Amino acid sequence: MPQYTLNVNRKDHVVDVAADTPLLWVLRETLGLTGTKYGCGQGLCGSCTVLMDGEAVRSCSLAVADAAGKSIITIEGIAEEKDHPVVKAWLEEEVSQCGYCQPGQILSAIALLKQKANPTDAEIDEAMSGVLCRCGTYPRIRKAIHRAAQLKGGGQ
Amino acid sequence: MPDVKEKGWRNDAYAKVTGKAKYSDDLKFVNMLHAVPVYSDYVHAKLVQVHTAEAEASPGVVKVLTSRDVPGSNHFGQIIRDFRIFADDKIRYHGDVVAMVVAETRAQALQAAARVRIEAEPLPALLDAEEALRPDAILVHENHGSNIINTHHVRRGDIEKGFAVSELILERVYETQFIEHAYMEPEVSVCLPRPDGVMEVRGSMQHPFSTRRFVATCLGVPLAAVEVVGMPLGGGFGGKDDTAAIVCARTALAARLLNRPVKMAYSREWSIRESYKRHPYRVYYKMGLTRTGEIRAVQCKIIADGGAYCSVTPWVTWRSTVQCCGPYAVEHVHCDTWGVYTNNVVTGAMRGFGSPQMNFVIESIIEEAAAELGLPAIELRRRNMVRQGSVTITGQKLDNHTVSMEQVLDTVFQEIGYEKKLGCCSHGQGDGEELYGIGLAMSYRGVSLGAEGVDFCAAIINVQADGSVILDVGVHENGQGSETAMSLILAQELGIDLDVIHYKRSSTSTIPDSGTTVASRGTIMGGGAVALAARELKLKIAKLFAAELDCAPEEVRFVANQLIGKDEKKSLPFAEAIRRMFQMQQFPYALGVYRAPQVTWDEEIGQGNAYFTWVYGCQAVELTVNKTTGKVKLLNAVACHDVGKAINNTMLVGQFFGGMAMGTGYALHEDLNVVDGKISHGNLNRYHLPRALDLPEMKAVVVENYDAVSPTGAKSIGEPTNEIMAPAIANAIFHATGVRHYKLPIKITAQDSTKGGR
Numbered sequence: 001m002p003q004y005t006l007n008v009n010r011k012d013h014v015v016d017v018a019a020d021t022p023l024l025w026v027l028r029e030t031l032g033l034t035g036t037k038y039g040c041g042q043g044l045c046g047s048c049t050v051l052m053d054g055e056a057v058r059s060c061s062l063a064v065a066d067a068a069g070k071s072i073i074t075i076e077g078i079a080e081e082k083d084h085p086v087v088k089a090w091l092e093e094e095v096s097q098c099g100y101c102q103p104g105q106i107l108s109a110i111a112l113l114k115q116k117a118n119p120t121d122a123e124i125d126e127a128m129s130g131v132l133c134r135c136g137t138y139p140r141i142r143k144a145i146h147r148a149a150q151l152k153g154g155g156q
Numbered sequence: 157m158p159d160v161k162e163k164g165w166r167n168d169a170y171a172k173v174t175g176k177a178k179y180s181d182d183l184k185f186v187n188m189l190h191a192v193p194v195y196s197d198y199v200h201a202k203l204v205q206v207h208t209a210e211a212e213a214s215p216g217v218v219k220v221l222t223s224r225d226v227p228g229s230n231h232f233g234q235i236i237r238d239f240r241i242f243a244d245d246k247i248r249y250h251g252d253v254v255a256m257v258v259a260e261t262r263a264q265a266l267q268a269a270a271r272v273r274i275e276a277e278p279l280p281a282l283l284d285a286e287e288a289l290r291p292d293a294i295l296v297h298e299n300h301g302s303n304i305i306n307t308h309h310v311r312r313g314d315i316e317k318g319f320a321v322s323e324l325i326l327e328r329v330y331e332t333q334f335i336e337h338a339y340m341e342p343e344v345s346v347c348l349p350r351p352d353g354v355m356e357v358r359g360s361m362q363h364p365f366s367t368r369r370f371v372a373t374c375l376g377v378p379l380a381a382v383e384v385v386g387m388p389l390g391g392g393f394g395g396k397d398d399t400a401a402i403v404c405a406r407t408a409l410a411a412r413l414l415n416r417p418v419k420m421a422y423s424r425e426w427s428i429r430e431s432y433k434r435h436p437y438r439v440y441y442k443m444g445l446t447r448t449g450e451i452r453a454v455q456c457k458i459i460a461d462g463g464a465y466c467s468v469t470p471w472v473t474w475r476s477t478v479q480c481c482g483p484y485a486v487e488h489v490h491c492d493t494w495g496v497y498t499n500n501v502v503t504g505a506m507r508g509f510g511s512p513q514m515n516f517v518i519e520s521i522i523e524e525a526a527a528e529l530g531l532p533a534i535e536l537r538r539r540n541m542v543r544q545g546s547v548t549i550t551g552q553k554l555d556n557h558t559v560s561m562e563q564v565l566d567t568v569f570q571e572i573g574y575e576k577k578l579g580c581c582s583h584g585q586g587d588g589e590e591l592y593g594i595g596l597a598m599s600y601r602g603v604s605l606g607a608e609g610v611d612f613c614a615a616i617i618n619v620q621a622d623g624s625v626i627l628d629v630g631v632h633e634n635g636q637g638s639e640t641a642m643s644l645i646l647a648q649e650l651g652i653d654l655d656v657i658h659y660k661r662s663s664t665s666t667i668p669d670s671g672t673t674v675a676s677r678g679t680i681m682g683g684g685a686v687a688l689a690a691r692e693l694k695l696k697i698a699k700l701f702a703a704e705l706d707c708a709p710e711e712v713r714f715v716a717n718q719l720i721g722k723d724e725k726k727s728l729p730f731a732e733a734i735r736r737m738f739q740m741q742q743f744p745y746a747l748g749v750y751r752a753p754q755v756t757w758d759e760e761i762g763q764g765n766a767y768f769t770w771v772y773g774c775q776a777v778e779l780t781v782n783k784t785t786g787k788v789k790l791l792n793a794v795a796c797h798d799v800g801k802a803i804n805n806t807m808l809v810g811q812f813f814g815g816m817a818m819g820t821g822y823a824l825h826e827d828l829n830v831v832d833g834k835i836s837h838g839n840l841n842r843y844h845l846p847r848a849l850d851l852p853e854m855k856a857v858v859v860e861n862y863d864a865v866s867p868t869g870a871k872s873i874g875e876p877t878n879e880i881m882a883p884a885i886a887n888a889i890f891h892a893t894g895v896r897h898y899k900l901p902i903k904i905t906a907q908d909s910t911k912g913g914r
Contacts, residue, residue, distance in 0.1 A: 098389060098635025100341045101390075125849050134391050135391060136817030136818065138851060
């Protein structure tokens with residue numbers, strides 16, 4: 001099997017997997033990073049969202065070969081950062097209910113805030129529409145993104 | 157202690173936002189095998205033989221299991237034992253599992269699964285619930301003798317007389333669809349055969365005790381030889397009972413036979429194919445009213461498609477029957493309900509549990525009746541709704557709690573500005589592209605199980621020598637925040653800080669079987685048990701230290717981590733009291749049991765005190781309908797529910813919004829589109845789950861009429877919020893377009909949106 005060097009959470013990992021293995025399974029099975037979740041396997045629900053070079057991607061439908069050489073950040077990589085404003089906002093607004101989709105929501109929110117420092121409600125709803133939440137935490141997600149924007153901007 | 161009432165708090169919040177929370181599929185054990193299910197492509201067929209040799213010879217395969225390998229009973233069910241661990245005599249629906257492949261890796265198991273050959277003789281399929289009732293219908297379960305799973309009735313007053321005194325009689329037919337729970341986490345189970353002979357079961361299931369029964373029956377072992385341990389659950393919504401429990405039973409079977417840990421993780425496709433759904437209903441509804449708007453008579457015939465197996469169809473349809481007139485007191489009622497077998501996908505519990513279907517019917521027809529009578533629909537509701545001391549259609553006098561139907565209706569009415577906005581509705585006419593409408597619906601709902609079953613719950617408080625507390629409760633954390641709610645109740649009762657309370661992850665081996673976490677009963681039943689346990693513990697502690705505090709045991713108060721005597725003259729730190737209890741050979745330990753007040757039920761005539769208390773709710777929605785595309789845009793929604801007492805505001809409001817979101821999907825988007833017994837949407841690609849873009853701005857208004865029946869005063873919220881969104885939307889669409897819809901999900905054609913105007 002081919003070897004790929006994946007940069008995950010700022011560390012290089014050499015993995016020995018088939019080229020078409022979805023990144024999701026490499027993260028979960030090979031690297032033991034189980035914070036990224038399987039929801040549908042077809043890029044429809046967004047539970048598996050991670051950042052690739054700062055952009056939100058669906059790791060379940062991204063072949064490992066296409067992720068090689070890129071910088072991948074998972075929820076574990078975000079959690080390593082002390083007081084990450086999005087994580088902090090998520091805690092302050094008590095967003096999580098069942099919590100299964102939340103790693104995907106958080107990474108999508110981080111990608112959004114990178115593009116737009118202060119998104120409007122409509123921009124949030126649009127940008128976040130790729131990550132489904134059956135508990136319906138959307139109103140709290142919106143509040144948390146506004147709060148994170150405030151925290152990032154140095155607000156209290 | 158955080159100001160939890162205002163700000164919220166969850167014991168699992170940090171784990172869930174950092175990816176540290178371990179869900180079932182995140183578990184891995186040394187030497188663990190992987191299992192996958194094998195389906196056939198039949199909807200109804202006689203199963204001749206399952207050829208497993210080729211699959212068994214595949215690389216990595218350890219064993220292929222079929223019904224022949226089940227040491228206990230291959231048949232089980234909570235009501236009728238018709239579920240199969242593996243299909244045996246017949247294949248009864250497209251999601252029937254015929255075999256299971258167990259291999260060293262999941263990939264190897266998947267490869268081998270394709271090599272299992274199923275020999276079967278196709279049979280004509282029964283696909284329509286009403287057809288199932290015909291005497292010459294195809295039988296789904298021959299031994300059962302008919303396709304009728306169950307019937308229920310309400311016989312009240314004299315239906316002939318009721319219609320004779322009616323001046324307006326409306327007859328309508330309503331239909332609802334199959335929908336998917338669509339919990340984001342598909343089913344998973346991980347089972348470990350322990351050296352002590354106990355099978356340890358973990359999995360994505362919402363009912364540990366129900367799962368234990370399935371596993372023990374399948375393995376043919378006593379209940380005590382199975383320990384089901386709760387795991388963080390990626391959503392349930394009623395959907396992770398029977399079929400999720402069977403996933404656990406099959407996994408446990410493999411673990412037992414092979415004596416190795418086994419994991420079975422479902423794909424989304426398998427989850428959709430196999431798991432049970434919300435029942436589609438066909439309802440024939442006839443309502444008689446006087447000219448002045450008194451509902452005199454209701455006759456209804458309810459037919460629920462139970463699919464291939466019974467599951468909890470009798471209970472779901474019982475609630476529909478008890479609540480078949482909505483929150484209206486009607487003198488003459490004649491209701492007949494059937495739950496029937498078909499070869500469609502199995503149906504069972506889903507948030508709402510037989511009420512979303514009926515509320516769509518009732519809250520639609522009442523508006524039609526009002527229009528016919530030339531009365532405001534709100535007025536018609538007011539004239540007929542239950543009030544303090546009203547007698548329900550099953551003969552139950554509502555006098556043991558605050559009947560707040562009018563209060564919640566008034567609150568929504570005022571909050572959204574209903575009257576004024578009703579005057580602005582388009583009724584199919586208007587100059588712009590968008591037609592505007594507002595609509596409303598309300599309900600009452602029996603709390604917990606009612607006459608469905610025995611209803612009691614346990615909680616154990618085990619205070620440690622250092623004053624820290626282990627709390628174990630017989631309800632399950634499904635994602636709703638029940639562990640947090642239980643901890644909050646305990647902190648409040650014992651007057652101690654939240655951070656000394658550690659909620660013990662549930663295990664069927666440490667807490668008595670307290671039933672399933674269904675029927676919005678978690679907070680009232682679990683919380684009730686916690687409160688009663690705390691009160692018992694307080695008395696136990698107070699008896700030891702009352703003399704020292706110069707008062708009677710009953711006078712000792714537990715506040716701010718202190719025991720405080722009468723008139724606040726003397727106090728003792730809680731931790732100090734606990735430390736001394738151990739020296740006195742006394743355990744600061746209590747078992748609390750909350751027994752639901754007795755209910756009564758006469759099944760023949762459908763009369764009795766069906767539920768020990770009730771909740772009341774009302775929701776209103778504003779929307780627009782595009783004249784050209786028929787597209788509905790939800791603008792604004794207000795929901796008001798009487799919850800008795802709020803325990804955790806953030807999570808409470810979360811239940812409001814989650815229920816409303818799910819109700820929106822039910823009203824407008826979601827349909828599994830079952831054709832010839834097969835679900836058309838294999839994955840989530842064409843199954844539209846609500847996103848923020850599909851939802852209105854939502855406002856939650858919490859009413860708290862403390863319920864004395866509940867030890868904490870709290871009642872229920874999970875399901876009430878979900879059961880009236882669809883009719884509120886249907887009514888708003890009617891006010892926008894002038895077109896009444898009788899079928900869910902509502903599909904508006906361009907023609908519809910312009911033909912209105914009454």
